[in-house]
Amino acid sequence: MIRVLVPRECRPGETRVAATPETVRRLSARGCSFQVERGAGAASGYPDEAYEEAGAALVDAASAVWAQSDVVMAVQAADLVQQRPELEQLPAQSVLLGLMEPHGNEALKGRLQERRLQGLALELLPRISRAQSMDVLSSQANIAGYKAVLLAASALDRYVPMLMTAAGTIQPARALILGAGVAGLQALATARRLGAVAYVSDVRAAAKEQVESLGGRFVDPPELEQKPGESGGYAQQASERFLSEQRRQLTEQLALADMVICTAQVPGRPAPRLIEDAMLTHMRPGSVVVDLAVAQGGNCEGTQPGTTVLRHGVQLIGADQLPCSVGNHASALYARNLAALLEHILNATPAEATGLHLDLNDEIVAGCLFTQSPVAVGGAA
Template identity: 50%
Template sequence: MPITVGVVQETFPGERRVALAPSALATLKKAALDLLVQNGAGLAAGFADDAYAEAGAVLLAARDEVFARADIIVQVRALGANPDRWSNDLALMREDQTLIALLEPLAAPDPVRAAAERRINAFALELIPRTTRAQAMDVLSSQANLAGYKAVLLAAEALPKIFPMMMTAAGTITPARVFVIGAGVAGLQAIATARRLGAVTSAYDVRPAVREQVESLGARFVELPLQTHDAQDTSGYARPMDQDFYRRQAELLGELIAEQDVVITTAAVPGQRAPVLITRPMVERMAPGSVIVDLAAERGGNCELTRPGQTLCHKGVQIIGPLNLPATVPVHASQLFARNVAAFILNLVRNGRIQTDADDQIIRETLVAHRGQIVHPRVRQALGL
């Protein structure tokens, strides 16, 4: 019998994405996979049930029926990434069923333990390695792109100025100054978007290697006199630094930030609290009307004053701590996420069977629970095993 993939409606509050968009189903059908979709699973993302039916999926009215019939369940958020409701779905799963989703296994490992106890085979999409072969499956990058774009729009809306220079009969308006901290995927997209809107843009990253990418987008790369030769790990992510480094970095960044109209922060370390890069005194040096958009709000924030999910004003400076920005553009976010997930499934299912081959780096680094055991070393460490 062919492998069956099930798609259900997301239950995380405010989550409008869907794990598989209709446009991604053709490649899975071509690989002889059957598709089950819960009625209404894609409505919040703008995809009608008819679109799934036309793409070859079978529509089911009941969520529990999708869980009962599918060999593989794909979701945007499950287990630790859906902290209040993950247990409801886990109760619907059966032994040897496969779960593919964002799981937050490092920050919230206890639900992974519960999945292992039910003998669920769970794959955490946020652990996909940063390799050439895995690029097509990298959900963090595809979604961070959209977050970087939306961050600039939020800033432009909140700033009591316009971004571009404008020459008028009443005089010339000077362009806004935008400073992006962190030149990963989100940061680079924020730079590109701010430049398209006409802002004078600069950026800083602890990894000197990203200078060329920043400058290729027309922004100025800011160098600080700090020792950063080991600031990048083997996966391409920023490595956590010690407190002395962050203290010295804050001192040097303070001068720069005081001159900016907009600061967008994107610095995050997977599975850990985001480093605090902007302190209260630094905020207080900014001009009234300035804006900080903290894309690390979900990890506690890069700004000392950030409140996740809130916008607050401190001495005239607006500090925006958005959560789940990709879900605010669910059509494209879902399409990109779906392409990543489809590529992951096609790598996982071969010759009509679900592979858990430890020789495959992508499978090895994303598999967190298998046959009753927690198998990922970093998740085991997080659980003290």
């Protein structure tokens, strides 16, 4: 029996939860026993009663259940390590699953290693076909791309679709989307549903087919000999020469855009600066920029996390926690991702094992292993 603890999140504004009643039932059928901290799912629309009906036991914040847990499932696991003293009660070799902001986070790694805890950072999950059902970054980026367009449309001083009225015809809004990853493609699909004419810019020429399949118009990257490639499903860091030429190209597109959705990010590095302050002066007053990369420094100069700034008549929206604004569905998808990963680990656990076994030869487990302990959970070899 694997003992799983689902604590309340402690980051301000975090509405998601790492397990839902649906995934509690799903994993209970695989031999897991769930303890859910009271109120853990309240912000995302999952009441305590629903967890009890699914078979979970409700526990209090200061409960000694931490000392009896094999696995802790969290959303903001890095905050959990820093802010929850109960973590000290976890047995050595316990597994912590969640978002850990692992790139360069040596302090967190040291804390986990000191406690001999095994941390699986979901940001490090390899982007391979076998891991698609576990890909938290993709499921949450999908939500961010969708909500970004709704934010832009709400703030825009124009209609989005074409309208033919007795007073004349209103032309459709023009959307410019920077980055054709998961968030960018969802933003494209949402903008098209609302009736906008959508253009997409990406450093990868291979993204053109995906963009056009969704009804978007692809802005070809600058014609330079050396272009940024792709690694592990992510765009690689571009050279400053390439970014300079791309900014020149984007200035022409910005002058025509009503709303801009910035989604370009590179794991473990600051977000590429695609829109400089001087470029905003070419945009129409009343237009909107939504920057999904603001927490990594931003694609647009002047954006600030969690707030709206007016520069040169353009609204700059720093959208850093959009999945939290759709807490119910964001939690449902996140929890299914975690359930798929835990099921994958359970499949590698010998039937006679008394606890959870991490197979370090497995590409998925090894890929997202942030900290390692020499002994498996529950004493399995």
